[in-house]
Amino acid sequence: MVSNAEFTGHTDPRLQALPTVKIVGRQDYTEDLFKLWLEPSVPFTFKPGQYITIGSKDIERPYSIASSPHEEYIELFIEYVHPEHGGKLTPLLYAQNVGDILSMRPRAKGIFLLDENYSDHVLVGTVTGIVPYVSYIRQFLNDKRTGHRFFVMEGASHFDEFVYDQEFEELQSNHDFIEFVSTVSRPNDPRNKNWHGSVGRVNNLVPDNVDRWGLSKQNTMIYLCGNPGMIEDVKDKMGSVGWNYCEERFWKEEDD
Numbered sequence: 001m002v003s004n005a006e007f008t009g010h011t012d013p014r015l016q017a018l019p020t021v022k023i024v025g026r027q028d029y030t031e032d033l034f035k036l037w038l039e040p041s042v043p044f045t046f047k048p049g050q051y052i053t054i055g056s057k058d059i060e061r062p063y064s065i066a067s068s069p070h071e072e073y074i075e076l077f078i079e080y081v082h083p084e085h086g087g088k089l090t091p092l093l094y095a096q097n098v099g100d101i102l103s104m105r106p107r108a109k110g111i112f113l114l115d116e117n118y119s120d121h122v123l124v125g126t127v128t129g130i131v132p133y134v135s136y137i138r139q140f141l142n143d144k145r146t147g148h149r150f151f152v153m154e155g156a157s158h159f160d161e162f163v164y165d166q167e168f169e170e171l172q173s174n175h176d177f178i179e180f181v182s183t184v185s186r187p188n189d190p191r192n193k194n195w196h197g198s199v200g201r202v203n204n205l206v207p208d209n210v211d212r213w214g215l216s217k218q219n220t221m222i223y224l225c226g227n228p229g230m231i232e233d234v235k236d237k238m239g240s241v242g243w244n245y246c247e248e249r250f251w252k253e254e255d256d
Contacts, residue, residue, distance in 0.1 A: 012058050018103040021054060023096055024073055029163050032080040037073040045069065046108030048135035053105035061089040064131040068139035077163060079128050112248035118221040122151045122210060124202060124234060127161050129226020130154050132248065134164055137171065137178065149177040151213055155202025155230065157186045159195040181209060203233040217242050
């Protein structure tokens with residue numbers, strides 16, 4: 001564990017007084033996608049689907065949590081945003097290594113939670129937008145619950161951005177209540193030359209897959225997380241004909 005006194009990343013005294021997290025693990029997947037595992041300096045509780053706010057050098061941002069509450073460390077999946085494109089905190093996070101310290105807001109926030117009023121959950125995400133769904137399902141399995149089904153749909157430009165695909169594919173193989181579909185939107189890009197799965201934007205695949213799975217409007221909630229264009233398109237396609245949906249838009253650093 002680390003004490004607040006060890007953290008010198010903020011000059012603002014109000015931020016220096018915050019609890020901290022220590023980076024205990026890091027893994028890079030592409031030139032702009034990486035995971036961090038964090039150890040809080042104080043007890044930190046959250047619900048699957050909520051986010052943690054962390055910071056460095058007087059800059060703070062919220063990040064959805066991929067780990068579930070029963071896990072030892074907080075797991076984050078982060079996309080680097082270049083400063084030229086408005087990135088402020090992610091360049092600082094990208095430069096961090098195991099052992100480094102960040103500030104942490106003491107309470108998790110967010111209302112993008114699993115809706116227990118529905119038995120079927122269609123979880124649509126793009127790249128890091130898949131994160132809340134990882135937490136949902138890990139916790140559901142840890143609690144040994146039944147009575148719910150999960151239909152995960154992930155879209156990305158390139159297949160190497162599917163960081164959680166192996167986890168979902170294994171879950172799909174081991175549990176008849178979990179389905180997983182991944183699709184790339186740029187199948188002709190040389191970076192996707194070894195991709196042999198579905199192609200097209202994930203939002204365009206939602207209606208056909210919902211039909212294929214035999215889902216009903218009465219029992220189904222559609223969750224949307226990630227690219228705003230994807231969210232709006234699925235809302236137009238599905239919400240306009242009576243499907244229930246909830247959404248979680250990305251925090252866009254360039255909006256500041």
